[in-house]
Amino acid sequence: MNPAPAPPAELSSDQLAAVWRGQAKWWHLGCYALVATAVVVALLEPPGPHGRWPTLVLLGGVALAYTLFGRRAIMREETVYAVLYQLCAWTCLLTIIALDPEFESWLLFFCLFPQIWATFEVRPALIGTGLALLALFTAAVAPADDPGAEVPGALVSVVISFALSAALGMFIHRIIGEAERRAAVIDELRSTRAQLAAVERAQGVQDERSRLSREIHDTLAQGFTSVIALSRAATSALDRGDVATARERLSMIEGTAVDNLAEARVIVAELTPGHLQSRTLVEALVRLTDTVTRETGIRVTSSVEGEPAPLGGNAEVVLLRGVQEALSNVRRHSGASSASVTLAYEPERVALEVTDDGAGFDPATTPPGFGLDGLRARAAELGGEVSIGRGDPRGTRLVMELPR
Incomplete structure (x- = not known):
């Protein structure tokens, strides 16, 4: 699931993905910043029972796991990388807690819990959050001198943390899902609009062909019919020796040809019919x-x-x-x-x-x-x-x- 909040609903799926890819850099920056803060805290605090180096190495392991697997999980939405990252990161964190219970491990919660929801769908994210909190609960209770006394407080903390994390994660997922559904609708609308435009273009071509066919039939074809009839009449007049009638018919042929030429030019220029010119x-x-x-x-x-x-x-x-x-x-x-x-x-x-x-x-x-x-x-x-x-x-x- 993409990590970013939903951009404006008018974006298409491709645009939405591009926006989220651009916003993913803030996830990378936030994760590295929190790990760096934890490193600074480890250097400033008194060393734990095993010294500073195990904690620093394990914090480096969290950063390395994010670089190798976490970035890919967030950018590409690949479940395998998400699982590998969460296993590596939480293993490092739980080991830090086991080696140095006094270390401020909670700093990493601000990136690890949101990343569960950023890299998984709702049901796997709920399961992952529950497993992580169960591991933290065990890590908090097991080392205590009186584990039974620690259970109520730790249990309340786990339940509240799970409820808040689940509520926030599901809310963000719902917003993202709504944005993706709207983007899908926009994609469909754009596709339909493109198809309609193609149909309209094809219909426009067909209409123009029909229009030109009608224009040619109503003008040039009828003019040629007149020319044929007049030329036959002129030929008959010549056969009879009626030169005056033949000349008159030839004059009409010329006039019809001139009109046809004007109509042809008009059709080419897509103007009004020649008879309506002026x-x-x-x-x-x-x-x-x-x-x-x-x-x-x-x-x-x-x-x-x-x-x-x-x-x-x-x-x-x-x-x-x-x-x-x-x-x-x-x-x-x-x-x-x-x-x-x-x-x-x-x-x-x-x-x-x-x-x-x-x-x-x-x-x-x-x-x-x-x-x-x-x-x-x-x-x-x-x-x-x-x-x-x-x-x-x-x-x-x-x-x-x-x-x-």
């Missing part, structure tokens, strides 16, 4: 519907209900992508001759509705597509929703609602 959302919708009308011949109209107001970059991006995806599906799948885009600003929400007069479809039997799934994901990120179904009386109707 434009309001309403202006971007008008430009987009006019472009679709020119490129496809489908008459696309746009209208605004309520008072337009800035919605923030993300909401406007999602609404614009919704119009792009809806009109892309109108162009490719519906066979419609007209379509309408309505943007409604309401107090609590903004609603986008795109309808056409094409063939329509049954959402229940149509497999999901990446574009619509991506659109729903975009809306859900902002707390909105997307619904799609049959128009009235025919065609398709897409509605996106976002909170304001």
